[in-house]
Every structure is written in structure tokens, then in C-alpha cells.
């Protein structure tokens with residue numbers, strides 16, 4: 001079993017914009033590696049370079065932030081796990097946003113990183129609040145499905161399977177899958193193809 | 195028995211067990227791997243001290259990092275060489291087949307799977323690559339996965355997944371001249387949006403899909419992921435069976451006939467239940483071009499770029515961002531936009547039929563001065579076939595470069611890259627910021643024939659004027 005994840009508490013960092021794809025989170029040239037070790041350094045590299053210091057990740061307040069607050073369809077595009085790995089290695093432990101692309105969400109769950117969604121109005125309030133006061137602590141609570149910050153306490157949405165896996169500490173899927181034991185071979189032998 | 199969709203049938207056949215949390219432990223019939231997303235998975239497996247459970251169900255190829263100029267070893271790029279070696283060692287150690295460069299079987303993972311007959315109807319297929327949806331063209335349930343899931347598949351041949359909802363998309367009627375499978379899927383994504391498919395599998399059907407060759411269906415299914423869908427498929431039919439007959443990895447003789455009968459039965463029952471249905475008319479689809487920074491931001495080549503105000507309020511910031519990045523003017527015509535580079539290739543449009551269509555256009559002129567034009571076949575088999583038909587000569591004479599197979603400028607992990615703010619007419623699948631190797635490079639997605647037309651003109655051009 002992995003460690004159960006019931007709550008993530010920490011400062012937030014707001015990254016506005018919809019449809020932020022994994023090519024932007026980690027440009028393809030940094031996929032030329034056989035380990036994930038150094039990918040954190042290159043998170044949003046091109047966006048940050050073009051923003052010349054104005055990128056949210058380059059603000060002083062982003063230092064040590066643990067919850068990334070994003071728009072809709074975050075993490076769309078390539079399946080590269082390098083994307084959540086890069087953000088995790090920069091210290092993020094949870095994502096709160098409008099919506100998440102499916103493969104990205106699956107990758108995050110496999111790494112023990114919750115992805116929680118907020119209604120559009122609530123998301124706008126949380127974004128404004130965090131930008132106005134980046135020092136505040138956000139609390140994402142998986143059991144009660146809420147996000148608490150100074151602007152209030154908001155209901156969040158989570159994919160039920162993902163939430164259960166995180167709460168139960170069964171997000172390291174290999175262990176869970178192995179529990180099926182011989183049922184795996186049994187399924188294989190029923191298939192009409194080899 | 196209640197009427198069932200192909201998704202129902204394949205899902206049931208591969209269910210190992212249902213978990214209390216609503217997810218299914220799904221057996222993966224065919225696992226495809228490549229050099230970019232697998233080395234970390236093998237390392238994780240080793241850390242857990244687990245062997246590869248079904249090595250014969252994994253097939254490896256090298257495509258993303260491979261240079262298309264010279265593939266002499268060691269590769270010039272030391273990082274690429276390291277990745278290549280890691281793949282070779284992992285495959286050798288685990289007893290996994292590797293389709294090596296020079297073997298005649300190497301190519302882009304989503305090109306070689308189908309052409310060698312690894313991909314078959316009714317399979318579940320997973321690969322650490324989002325365009326795994328491609329294989330759905332055969333009536334397989336094919337999903338892209340991340341590296342931790344690659345580890346899961348190596349260790350258990352299973353993934354955890356919630357059953358997606360099902361949307362049937364019917365494209366009725368027929369397509370006009372100069373309009374291809376690429377235009378069909380671009381039109382679908384334009385209509386339903388890049389987030390429209392989240393939570394869904396797409397079943398493509400209707401006259402236009404029925405009339406398509408397997409290669410065209412592969413192009414459509416390939417970009418399901420750009421529509422946000424987890425996977426997309428076409429029900430198997432006579433076209434599917436005919437394509438597979440005689441391929442290297444499919445059963446032979448009587449065994450083939452038996453398999454073919456089973457395959458045809460996998461099709462969705464007429465009364466199958468869908469969570470949603472959408473219909474498009476083939477006649478309404480024009481040769482299309484993307485103008486923005488996601489594949490949904492596309493339009494017919496004869497249209498004017500949309501005004502920001504035409505979009506719903508909540509989409510306007512993205513549209514403004516797209517215009518800012520692309521440097522295009524709302525209200526202007528897309529035709530006539532000058533290009534610097536033309537790229538024909540990728541798992542979307544790097545197959546022989548794509549090259550034939552592009553060559554048909556290319557032979558009518560020569561590449562405009564100042565334009566770099568590249569043709570990269572999707573696999574060694576595609577290259578071989580093209581050579582037999584004399585296509586490389588046609589391209590070279592027109593001023594295109596003919597390269598070795600690989601992903602190339604689709605994602606520019608090898609030396610093929612845009613420079614600065616270059617505009618690229620591209621037959622690939624993603625126009626994301628920086629996708630083609632330059633952080634400020636600009637991609638215009640279109641069909642291979644349209645790319646060839648743009649290469650000759652030095653600007654975006656309606657291919658119907660050329661054909």
C-alpha cells in the first residue's frame with residue numbers, strides 16, 4: 001500500500017488560462033532522458049522564458065507553493081508523465097482547477113497527486129483570492145471534498161475512483177493490480193487472440 | 195441478451211475484475227512501447243523487483259528521437275543514443291520484441307502496429323503515447339497511458355480504468371474533392387471542441403467513415419485524443435478484414451477466416467445504447483487549416499479567421515492568446531498566409547496513401563523559394579512502398595527532402611525543428627505552442643495534399659485549385 005492522502009495543505013500558485021497542454025508544461029526537448037530526475041527544472045520553461053520573469057512560477061510567492069490553481073482542460077495533449085513529474089518535483093502536491101485532461105489526471109493519481117475541480121464562479125474567486133494574498137494557506141480535503149481558503153470553503157469535484165485510491169492509499173496501482181493474482185492469467189486465456 | 199456496443203463487448207472480454215471504487219481492472223491484450231516513455235517504467239519495475247509478466251504481449255519500436263538524416267550508430271545526439279540503448283537493453287533483458295531500425299519493420303509506433311498486423315479488432319491496446327487512439331480504426335479499444343501505467347502493464351498486463359461514456363459520431367453523405375480524413379477529424383474537433391470528448395469514447399460511423407480505407411480511418415481515430423476523448427474507434431467491416439488478410443502478425447488460412455468472423459461480430463449491435471449522438475454532413479466539410487494553438491481552432495481554407503466576439507465569453511481569452519501567439523488577424527483570409535516550412539509525415543498522415551496524395555500535388559510544380567519542405571515516411575515499410583512507386587523522386591524533383599522514417603518534426607525531439615517564429619504547414623496533429631521545436635514556432639495543421647499545395651505556393655492555398 002501507498003500512503004493515504006486525505007488532505008493537502010499549502011500555499012497556492014495561480015496559473016490562468018485554459019487548455020494548457022503538456023508540451024507547455026514540459027517541452028519535448030526535455031524528454032530526452034531516461035529518468036525523471038531533472039525534469040522539474042524545465043517546468044514551463046518556454047512560457048517562463050517568454051514571460052521574462054512575469055510567469056506565475058517565477059514570482060517570489062510561488063517559492064514553496066504546493067497547490068497549483070489552473071483553468072480548464074489542464075494537461076491536455078501528450079500523455080507524457082514528465083509533466084506531472086516536473087510539477088511534483090517543483091514541490092506541487094495537488095492541482096485545483098476548472099477541469100483536467102484524462103490522461104494527465106490518471107498520471108497524477110498514479111503519483112499520489114490529487115486533481116480537484118471547482119465550479120467556474122468558485123474558481124474565479126479562489127484565483128482572485130490567492131493572487132491577492134499569496135501567503136494564505138489552502139486546504140484541500142479529500143474526505144469532505146472541500147477547498148478551504150480565506151475566500152471561503154468551496155465544494156470540489158473529484159473523479160470517484162481517483163479520490164478513493166488516494167484516500168485508501170491504493171494509488172500505487174501496481175500493488176492493487178497484482179492482488180488479482182491468477183485471475184489475470186485466466187482472463188488472458190479466455191481471449192480469442194494471443 | 196441486451197444490445198451491446200463494440201466498447202461493451204471488448205470491455206467485458208478484458209475485465210479481470212471490478213473494483214469497489216467503480217474502476218475496472220482491464221487486461222491489455224497488446225502493449226506497445228517506445229524509447230521516450232518506457233525507460234523510467236523499467237526502472238520502477240526493477241525497484242519493485244518485479245519481472246515483465248507477459249513479455250510476448252509487448253512490442254517495442256523506436257520513433258520519437260530517431261534522426262531522419264543518418265541513423266548510423268552511435269547516434270550523434272548522445273542523449274538520443276542513451277535512450278536507444280536503454281530500450282535495447284530493457285527489451286533484450288525482458289524478452290520483448292524490438293522492431294529495430296534497418297529491420298524493415300521499424301517506424302512510428304502507430305504506423306507499424308497496424309501495418310504489421312499487430313493491431314487487430316477486439317483487442318485492448320495500451321501505449322505510453324496519447325495517439326494510441328489511432329489503433330481504434332480496427333475496432334480495438336486503444337488508450338494512451340503515462341509511464342506509471344506502462345510500469346503497471348509490464349508488471350501485470352493490466353490497467354485501472356473507469357469505463358468511458360460512448361458518443362456515436364456519424365458523418366453522412368460524401369466528401370467533396372480535395373477533402374480528406376484529416377479534414378473530417380478537424381471538422382469534428384471544431385464542432386465538439388478540444389474538451390468535448392472528456393469522459394467519452396468516440397464511435398465513428400456513417401457513410402463517409404464506411405467508405406474510408408483503413409489508412410483514412412487511422413487518421414480519424416488518431417486525433418480522437420485532440421478531441422479530449424480517451425479513445426475512438428470504427429466498427430470492423432469488410433474493409434478491416436481485407437486490410438488485415440496476409441499481414442505478418444495475423445493468423446493464416448482457416449484461423450484467419452475464423453478470426454475474421456469473430457471480428458465482424460464485434461461491431462456495435464444496431465440497438466446499442468449511446469450516451470450521446472452527433473451527426474455531421476460530409477458535404478459541409480471543406481479542406482481545413484488550423485489557425486490557433488489547439489486543434490479545435492481550425493476553419494475551412496476558404497473562410498475568414500473568426501472574430502474574437504464570435505466566441506462564447508469564457509473562450510475569448512484563449513482565442514486572444516491564440517491570435518497573439520500566431521500573429522494572425524481576425525477577419526483576414528487564412529488562404530495566402532505565408533509559410534516557411536512544410537512537413538509531411540507523422541502518425542496522423544505519414545502513410546503511403548498520404549504520400550501518394552501529396553506527391554500528386556507536388557508533381558505539379560516546385561517548392562517555393564525560401565520554403566524548407568520535408569517528407570518523412572511513417573515507417574520503413576511505407577518508405578519501401580513509396581520507393582517502389584517512385585515517390586521519393588517525385589518529391590525530390592519538386593524540391594522536397596526525402597527522409598528516413600520517424601516522428602521527426604511532429605514533436606521535434608530529433609534534429610528536425612522549426613527556427614524562431616517560422617510558420618509550418620504540417621500534416622501532424624498538434625499545433626500547440628512550441629510543439630515543433632521552436633518555443634515561438636507556429637504550426638498550421640492540414641492534410642498532406644494541402645501541405646504540398648502550400649509548399650509549392652509558399653503560402654496556404656486551397657488544394658482544390660491545384661487538383
Ligand code: SF4
Nearest residue numbers: 325540541601604605
Ligand atoms: S508522430 Fe507525433 S504524435 Fe505520432 S507518435 Fe510520433 S510524436 Fe507522437
